[in-house]
Amino acid sequence: MDRGKLVYRHSAATRVTHWLFFIAFLALISSGLQIFNAAPFLDASDKTDPHHRVFAVQAPRQDVGTVTVFGRAFTTSGWLGWTDDGMGAKGARAFPGWITIPAYQDLASGRRWHLFFAWLMIVCGAAYLVWGFTRGDLRELVLTRADLPKIWPMQLYYLRLRDAPPPHGKYNPLQKLAYTTVLFVFAPLIVLSGLALSPGFDAWAPWLTQMFGGRQFARLWHFVLMLALIGFFVAHVLLVMTTGVFNHLRSMLTGWYRLGSHES
Amino acid sequence: MNRKIFIATGVTAALSACSPLGTKLNDNATFKKVLESAEGVNRRLIGTRGRVREYSQADISPDFPVNSLDTPSDAIYTMLTRHAFAPYRLVIDGAVEHPQRFSLAQLQHLMTITQVTRHDCVEGWSAIAQWQGVRLADVLATALPKPQARYVVFHTFDRDADGMPYYESLSLEQAAHPQTLLALRQNGKPITPDRGAPVRLTVPTQLGYKSAKWVQRVEVVADLSRLYGGKGGYWEDQGYEWYAGI
Numbered sequence: 149m150d151r152g153k154l155v156y157r158h159s160a161a162t163r164v165t166h167w168l169f170f171i172a173f174l175a176l177i178s179s180g181l182q183i184f185n186a187a188p189f190l191d192a193s194d195k196t197d198p199h200h201r202v203f204a205v206q207a208p209r210q211d212v213g214t215v216t217v218f219g220r221a222f223t224t225s226g227w228l229g230w231t232d233d234g235m236g237a238k239g240a241r242a243f244p245g246w247i248t249i250p251a252y253q254d255l256a257s258g259r260r261w262h263l264f265f266a267w268l269m270i271v272c273g274a275a276y277l278v279w280g281f282t283r284g285d286l287r288e289l290v291l292t293r294a295d296l297p298k299i300w301p302m303q304l305y306y307l308r309l310r311d312a313p314p315p316h317g318k319y320n321p322l323q324k325l326a327y328t329t330v331l332f333v334f335a336p337l338i339v340l341s342g343l344a345l346s347p348g349f350d351a352w353a354p355w356l357t358q359m360f361g362g363r364q365f366a367r368l369w370h371f372v373l374m375l376a377l378i379g380f381f382v383a384h385v386l387l388v389m390t391t392g393v394f395n396h397l398r399s400m401l402t403g404w405y406r407l408g409s410h411e412s
Numbered sequence: 413m414n415r416k417i418f419i420a421t422g423v424t425a426a427l428s429a430c431s432p433l434g435t436k437l438n439d440n441a442t443f444k445k446v447l448e449s450a451e452g453v454n455r456r457l458i459g460t461r462g463r464v465r466e467y468s469q470a471d472i473s474p475d476f477p478v479n480s481l482d483t484p485s486d487a488i489y490t491m492l493t494r495h496a497f498a499p500y501r502l503v504i505d506g507a508v509e510h511p512q513r514f515s516l517a518q519l520q521h522l523m524t525i526t527q528v529t530r531h532d533c534v535e536g537w538s539a540i541a542q543w544q545g546v547r548l549a550d551v552l553a554t555a556l557p558k559p560q561a562r563y564v565v566f567h568t569f570d571r572d573a574d575g576m577p578y579y580e581s582l583s584l585e586q587a588a589h590p591q592t593l594l595a596l597r598q599n600g601k602p603i604t605p606d607r608g609a610p611v612r613l614t615v616p617t618q619l620g621y622k623s624a625k626w627v628q629r630v631e632v633v634a635d636l637s638r639l640y641g642g643k644g645g646y647w648e649d650q651g652y653e654w655y656a657g658i
Contacts, residue, residue, distance in 0.1 A: 174430045187536030195473050195530060196537040234435070249434030255534065256651035257438050263658065264450040347532045348458040348657020351617045354465045363530065363538045385423060393419050 152407035157318070157399045159285060165276040166400055168268065173381065175265040178249035180374060181242075182258030188242035190371055194362025202368055205229045207240035266342060273335060288318045291328040295321040330380050334373055341369040455655035460586050464616045467528040472599060473539040476531075476607070481578060483606045484569040484626055497610040502594070506565070506631035508555035516596070516610050522546045525593055529616035531623065534652065543614045545595035549588045551630070557584065560634040563644065566613055567629040572646070580624040581636055581644040581654070582615065591616050594627065619656035621647045 158166075193200035204216045205228050213229020214221045225231075231238060234245025234252035245251035249261050280286030298321040304310040306322065313320055319327070343349045344357040344366035360366035388396045392408075399405035437443045484490075492500050497516050505511040514522075528542045552564065564587040570578035586592060595614045596603060603609045608625025615622045622645075636642065641649025648654045 174427070175434065178430055178434055183536065187533070194538070195471070195540045197473075234431075246428065246431050249431055250438045251431050251435045254438075254651075256647075259534070259653070260444070260447040260450070260651070261434065261438070263454060263653075264447040267450050267453055343658075345532075346458060346658035347464065347530075347617055347619060348454075348460065350532075351464045351657075352458070352461040354462075358465075363532060367536060389416055389419055389423075393416070 154404050154406050156403050157405035158403050159279075159283065160403070161276070161279045161283075162285065163400055163403060165272045165279075168272045169276075172265045172269040172272065173377070175249065175261055176269065177374060177378070178247060179258045179261035179265065180370075182248040182250070182253075183255060183262055184371070185242045185248065185253060186255045186258075190368040191364040192361065192368055193364050194357075196364055200364075203371070205242035211238075213240075266339075270339060273331075277331070289324060289327050289331075291321070291324040295324055299325060326380060326383070330377065334376055334380070338370060338373040338377065341366045341373060345370065451653045451655050454653075454658050458655075458657045460583075460589055460617055460657065463591055464529055467530065467540050469528065469542065471540045472528065472542060476539045476541050476598070477533075477537065478606050479533060479535070479620070480608075480625055481570050481572050484571065486569065486571065489569040489626070493605055493609070500610055502551075502611055502627065503629040504551060504555040504632075505629070506633050507558040507561045508552075508632050509558060510555050512551070512555045514551070519546055519594070519596060519611065522550065523596055524550075527591060527593070527616075529591065529614070531614070531616065531620050533620040534647075534656070542597075542599050543593055543595040544597035544600075545593040545611075545614070547590060548582075548592045548594055548613070548630075549590070551594060552587060552632070555632070557632045561632045563633050563636055565631040565633055565636070565639060565644075566624040566627050567631060568624050569626040569628050570624075576646065577640070578624065578626075578646040579640060580613070580622055580646070581633075581639075582618075582622065586615065586618065589615075589617055617657060621645070621652065622656050 187196075188206070189196075189198075189204040190202050191197050191200045192202050201216070202218060205224075206214050206216065207230045208214060211225060211230055212223065213225045213227065213231060215224045215228050216222075226238070227244065228242060229240070231241055232244040232246055232251075233239040233241050234248065234250065241253065248258070250257050277286070280289070295316075298314040298316060301310060301314040302316075302320050302322045305313045340356060341360055344360050345363060350357045350363070357363055357366055360369050392406075395406050500516050502514040502519060503511070504514070523544055523546055525547055526542065526544045528540060530538050530540045532538050548564070561584060563581045563583055565579060565581045568578045568580075572578065582592070593614045594611050595608075596611060598604075598607060603612055608627075611627045612625040613623050613627055633639070636644040636654075640646075643649045644654045645652075
């Protein structure tokens with residue numbers, strides 16, 4: 149077996165923030181769904197308005213759960229709407245207990261978790277960006293104009309319609325596109341849409357809430373951005389798993405990565 | 413390939429351990445303290461700045477949810493409703509130079525503010541209503557808080573099923589905010605008994621649980637620890653943040 153050279157790939161700062169991001173991400177989703185459960189609907193409006201309802205999870209009757217998306221209802225009994233109440237039984241509940249923190253319905257605790265880990269995420273994100281820009285690590289991760297023509301060939305390579313990837317550095321153009329979108333579009337937007345929900349922040353910067361189309365609309369944005377970040381997370385884990393999972397795990401734990409035969 | 417199945421199982425196990433682990437940690441007193449540290453950050457950074465947006469009549473919610481404990485059913489409140497709140501007196505006391513008692517007629521006479529604001533519930537919903545009432549700051553000024561005053565506590569006619577009184581509190585700064593009102597009218601009509609008659613608080617810069625209904629007495633205090641659960645409010649005593657600006 150051709151064993152490539154070991155290189156020091158991830159700085160300690162990157163590794164520490166990576167795993168803190170991971171913990172905060174899981175805590176934010178689980179506690180966020182707990183919070184969502186207290187008002188399991190999303191409206192594309194400022195005030196709550198059933199005429200602008202985009203998404204709702206309901207239990208129309210005993211043992212039945214439904215999800216309504218743009219007015220179209222789907223039966224989701226057992227999974228959403230009527231599901232695990234976190235206390236060993238089933239009941240009327242939007243997201244099941246096995247996915248929320250705490251498992252049982254407890255809005256006050258969910259909020260405590262969410263607001264704590266939101267700050268952890270923001271502080272980590274800021275530290276990561278400052279560190280990345282001052283050390284230059286981020287330059288390898290941020291999409292540049294030179295990467296743009298390489299995006300499509302890279303996509304073809306992933307689709308196995310091209311034998312070799314276009315020449316690139318530590319990260320390929322699609323990886324750069326994904327990381328750049330997450331770091332500079334999704335992450336800032338999910339923080340801002342979260343802040344737009346705060347009546348105190350709204351008093352200070354009402355333009356922010358209006359930018360998202362109002363408070364309930366900001367809830368919708370916050371939720372959709374969560375879905376987008378989950379999409380990134382799933383793709384990230386799948387790609388890590390299919391491109392040498394132990395090598396990747398070692399590099400994110402110790403910093404050392406073994407290069408493949410076509411990498412230098 | 414076995415490796416991949418192994419890893420996939422590991423990832424699934426890690427994700428499904430998240431909720432039980434979090435639920436367990438949630439009961440840990442030290443961890444709870446850590447989580448609660450965020451409240452101080454929010455209070456300091458977000459605080460009470462600026463003014464919330466005021467809306468037009470057209471924006472008013474057709475159905476403002478009634479989302480609270482039941483309408484008070486005790487003898488005094490029932491008697492007051494029977495007499496159209498004529499015997500009602502709003503008491504302002506505690507750490508003040510001049511304790512006050514206002515009848516509903518006196519409050520109506522002082523009523524100068526009309527504002528259409530959005531009420532944001534901690535659960536996540538929002539409703540817009542027009543409120544007419546008295547600035548809390550103006551009422552407090554007549555009583556003249558003493559130098560040691562730090563908080564304003566709102567005692568209400570409301571009791572939960574166990575007889576626990578509903579109360580709330582604001583800092584002096586939040587109480588002095590120009591949009592913090594003691595409201596007498598909602599959407600042009602006197603507030604109805606299920607919505608907090610005769611006088612309720614409306615604090616649009618904070619989440620809805622701060623806007624206490626059925627206000628009976630406004631007590632100015634130096635600290636909150638000696639009242640009920642000591643956290644400054646009915647919901648606060650049950651784990652919700654005292655700083656409800658987020």
